[in-house]
Amino acid sequence: MIALNLIRNEKERVLQGLQKKHFTAIHLVDEILTLDEVRKTTQKQMDDLLAQQNVAAKQIGGLMKEGKKAEAEAIKLQVAEWKASTETLKTELAQTEQKQFDLLVLLPNIPSQLVPNGRTPEDNEVIYTVPELPTLSSTAKPHWELTEQYGLIDFELGVKLTGAGFPVYTNKGARLQRGLINFFLDRATAAGYVEMMPPLLVNADSGFGTGQLPDKEGQMYHATVDDFYLIPTAEVPLTNIYRDVILKEEQFPIKMCGYTPCFRREAGSYGKDVRGLNRLHQFDKVEIVQFEHPDKSYNTLETMVKHVEGLLKELELPYRILRLCGGDMSFASALTYDFEVWSAAQQRWLEVSSTSNFESFQTNRMKTRFKDSSGKMQLAHTLNGSALALPRIVAALLENNQTASGIRLPKAIHSFVGMEIIN
């Protein structure tokens, strides 16, 4: 949620930012500002009435003590009138605030200066790409054939147990998952991220805090009996740890990491996009999250990008890094880098990480603040990134490293997976 103050003080910048994100309902900005004026006026009227009542209440108290009942009763009559007016104003105020809030949550975050203009994935800026893409023999298989050949994943069994998009990792396939999770977690903790194991179901407040609610309600599984949501990413519980918290400046940076399964409904997906491991309803991911001082969050974003890049290098996968254009970035993000690995058999790039600075978009919703050196309350900045999401990494590992004798795993994960080759 954009801070109301930003709209009040830097309306032009907000408007430009919204346009860059290809947000069309620009008129909302003026509506919000109009409502703001209405709100102030109403509040002032109400506050004045309340002030009068407070004074009167004290008078009555005094008169009662002195035994001047009649005079007290006279004032009571007056107060009753004020009270009725106050009620009306109170209702008006609540309605205005609700309207303003409803509009405010519709606005996406303002993109940073670095975000390239553009609307579609083609407009994303490639800031790094491997010098040369590997070429495989004509007999190279896509990962969904390899997982079957080596007995790593049973997609059909998942369909039986749950439905499409819920694979069962079997035998060495399960071992590979566990090894990769440990590898990613160890690298994250070595980089100073504190390991967390959060709940996999969250309440609506948490969903709101990170921006999944109300904007993306349909993307989450909803356990309606208890009104809990299955997390689409560890970002949700990890970031919400600091919801309604006032931090001390010296606590920055707060660095957390966590492995969780992630659940996404992915309604409407079909075709080659969802084949095999390309898009699942349940998948595993290690997430890194930081709370940072506003002055430092962009430097921090760079360190997170370096961290994710380091993982891909260790995994010896061909990758590229994209700076997402205004039209392709997420609702809540101010700057996003996507990491894609080359799927040799499918001849396409697969997104394996999205690393973003949300600035104060999430903390404004969560009320995560700190007192700066001048004693002023400020919203903290949040950042997060996948480090990494497993399925597409597995897909790329299998496809790129397939040989006649089996799948050769990169050296970095040998000790984690307990295998050098899958055959």
Add this chain to the structure above:
RNA sequence: GGAGGAAUGGCAGAGUGGUCGAUUGCGGCAGUCUUGAAAACUGUUGAACUGAAAGGUUCCAGGGGUUCGAAUCCCUUUUCCUCCGCCA
């Protein structure tokens, strides 16, 4: 799931209808003292909205009610604690 009890400022803990936004202690911050630190002493120390400021309003788990007036009384939701039941 059943029966009781509780929820107050960063923490601990007073306050049971009328200057209570809240006594006090700890912690934090500033100062005195000190070569420095500690100790001691003094002062200061919640948030939101509004206002140029002075000030005003709101907030004692959340919501609703009673009253001229609620942290204080009533209803309700949530959470925590104790006991019982169930359970990996």
